[in-house]
Amino acid sequence: MTKQRFVLLFGSETGQCKSIAQGVVDVAHEQQDLCIDLFELDDVDKQFKLEEEPVIVIITSSTGDGEPPSNASKFWRKIRREKNPKYLSHMKYTVLGLGDTNYSNFCNCGKVLDRRFEELGATRFYPSNWADDAVGLEKTVEPWLEGLWPEIKKILPSITDDNPILSKENIGEKLEKSETTSTKDSLETSMKQLALKECSTNTSFVQHSTLSKEPKTEDNLKYSSLIANQTLTLPPKPAYSLCVQLVEPKEEEEACKNSFSTDAYVFCSKLVKRECLTHEEALKSVMFIELELIQQFDYQPGDSIKIVCENDEYEVDMLLKRLGWTSMANNLVHIIISPDNTKKSAKLPSHIPDLCTLKYAFLHCIDIRSCLRKNILRLLVEFTSDCDERRRLEELCSKEGSDDYIKYMLDTNLSLLDVLNHFKTCQPDLQTLIEFLPPLISRFYSICNSPLHDIPHIYFVYSLFNFDIKDGRTYDRHGVCTSWLSNLSIGSNISIQNRINQNFRLPSSLDIPLIMIGPGTGVAPFIGFLQHIDQIKTYQHANILKYLFVAASREEDYEYRYVQDHIRANGKELSRLIYDCHALIYVCGDIKQMSRDVRNTIGQILKEHSDIENIDDYMKTLDTSQRYLQDIWS
Numbered sequence: 001m002t003k004q005r006f007v008l009l010f011g012s013e014t015g016q017c018k019s020i021a022q023g024v025v026d027v028a029h030e031q032q033d034l035c036i037d038l039f040e041l042d043d044v045d046k047q048f049k050l051e052e053e054p055v056i057v058i059i060t061s062s063t064g065d066g067e068p069p070s071n072a073s074k075f076w077r078k079i080r081r082e083k084n085p086k087y088l089s090h091m092k093y094t095v096l097g098l099g100d101t102n103y104s105n106f107c108n109c110g111k112v113l114d115r116r117f118e119e120l121g122a123t124r125f126y127p128s129n130w131a132d133d134a135v136g137l138e139k140t141v142e143p144w145l146e147g148l149w150p151e152i153k154k155i156l157p158s159i160t161d162d163n164p165i166l167s168k169e170n171i172g173e174k175l176e177k178s179e180t181t182s183t184k185d186s187l188e189t190s191m192k193q194l195a196l197k198e199c200s201t202n203t204s205f206v207q208h209s210t211l212s213k214e215p216k217t218e219d220n221l222k223y224s225s226l227i228a229n230q231t232l233t234l235p236p237k238p239a240y241s242l243c244v245q246l247v248e249p250k251e252e253e254e255a256c257k258n259s260f261s262t263d264a265y266v267f268c269s270k271l272v273k274r275e276c277l278t279h280e281e282a283l284k285s286v287m288f289i290e291l292e293l294i295q296q297f298d299y300q301p302g303d304s305i306k307i308v309c310e311n312d313e314y315e316v317d318m319l320l321k322r323l324g325w326t327s328m329a330n331n332l333v334h335i336i337i338s339p340d341n342t343k344k345s346a347k348l349p350s351h352i353p354d355l356c357t358l359k360y361a362f363l364h365c366i367d368i369r370s371c372l373r374k375n376i377l378r379l380l381v382e383f384t385s386d387c388d389e390r391r392r393l394e395e396l397c398s399k400e401g402s403d404d405y406i407k408y409m410l411d412t413n414l415s416l417l418d419v420l421n422h423f424k425t426c427q428p429d430l431q432t433l434i435e436f437l438p439p440l441i442s443r444f445y446s447i448c449n450s451p452l453h454d455i456p457h458i459y460f461v462y463s464l465f466n467f468d469i470k471d472g473r474t475y476d477r478h479g480v481c482t483s484w485l486s487n488l489s490i491g492s493n494i495s496i497q498n499r500i501n502q503n504f505r506l507p508s509s510l511d512i513p514l515i516m517i518g519p520g521t522g523v524a525p526f527i528g529f530l531q532h533i534d535q536i537k538t539y540q541h542a543n544i545l546k547y548l549f550v551a552a553s554r555e556e557d558y559e560y561r562y563v564q565d566h567i568r569a570n571g572k573e574l575s576r577l578i579y580d581c582h583a584l585i586y587v588c589g590d591i592k593q594m595s596r597d598v599r600n601t602i603g604q605i606l607k608e609h610s611d612i613e614n615i616d617d618y619m620k621t622l623d624t625s626q627r628y629l630q631d632i633w634s
Ligand SMILES: Cc1cc2nc3c(=O)[nH]c(=O)nc-3n(C[C@H](O)[C@H](O)[C@H](O)COP(=O)(O)O)c2cc1C
Pocket: 011, 012, 013, 014, 015, 016, 017, 018, 060, 061, 062, 063, 064, 065, 066, 067, 069, 098, 099, 100, 101, 103, 104, 105, 106, 107, 108, 133, 137, 634
């Protein structure tokens, strides 16, 4: 028997594209009878060669200001440098871009790759598409994937022994057989261990019409009446590639457990000052942090730092307790690639050290806060004994339950522990959590000082958000990194990394007017800008900051509640600065609403006060000439 295969490439900064790509592999194997080789884009010329691949599907996000994610930059450079207009003429391709319309370069990486493939002679066999995080990725991702299967099957060549290029990867049948076996085996073992109650296991298209589905408003996560009687379309169960065990540490291991290999790009700093900048009654506390640099660390105004943070210890303890693993917290996590694994892309997780305890893995390495992806929910079904709970978990990960998933899980910021608290009979095993929960990633903060002003220190600010017990959340919490920073003792070491923000820099000439828009903590990089200019202009002194307009969104009677109000009120002068004096516009702050509103308002004032004919084109020119510069975050 022959099996059709293709290569799926992903570029991902924070894991969304990776998770979608892994989901695609699972669907391909289990529902579509196709074989996929999954690689990171930067595996080019190591794991795959573009010259040899007839069909490629790309899933990639954008980061920075429309730049490729870090595991796609080599691929990006390679493809941009290529001169031969027929280089990819043997290839059929399509691209799924992930992005966020709050950024002005929406899905730029996906769009540039899409265009470049076409320029190099490749044929798009299925329309590329762009998913928007601002409105929910799934709105685009799910229909796009559904449409992909029939189209790709039409064009895929079969792997046969007489097709040398294709048969070199002839792993189709083997892969299908052993992946299904390994998944089945590991799940069967876990199911036995857990002695689950008997429930229906027909999970692909399940109808549980006998379940009572009275809507209970107090727990919307668990009960739904709208899709209670529908047949569900479930994602396939992801295949496992790892074996994870807990072992008692030997004596010699005691000394070196939890040791991380030092990452060349991680620098050491010390927390020397923390101060609350807001008054006691403020709705949201804003904190100021000062770090002393222990190692040399080059930065410029406009850069951010990444803080390597930890999960909240109390939350980790509660989670281990809920899972019944408290007594094993100090045992070592032993991870190997499963002997049954046949996934070509299988790797040991780089975010978990070779020798660490269970507690360390949950405290430092694994993201236990972000919303559970549908592939994990799909696996949780297998570890849940109560029939109603199983059905609801199936609903939440099904195509039909997409709205509920967004409303009750994504929008409410439910964590793993929240879900386990709701679904009381769900008892996942360690292998599932280690293999499928995403890595805990460092958090970005804009640096708010200039190295010219204070070389051995870095300052930054953050808001402390409170996620209290409501909307399905089962315990009080703050953001992961902000609460960790807020509880850390003064004098503690903090690992940091630089996030160079090449697109958010002061111009070389300080004679150009600068318009800086930074609501809330968005003001941070501008303090660094002003300090920098101040140092440079020490001898000129005055006129560094010509105007300062302050908006106060929580003061009801105040005329200027939002930065847009000031932009509108000063529309004429701002238009003159932008249009006649070629001012640079810097916008920094929270992504929600602000960046789009500011951009629209600037468009409106230019329309009103200048003779620009096509404002959209003019705004695009501001982007391409790097005069509209953004540093925004979610
Ligand atoms: C620091 C940062 C910069 C981003 N820049 C852009 C951008 O320029 N254009 C865009 O469309 N999306 C941008 N995004 C949004 C991401 O592309 C989007 O959230 C995507 O779903 C992330 O996928 P990933 O987890 O696979 O990297 C940015 C996100 C972050 C955190």
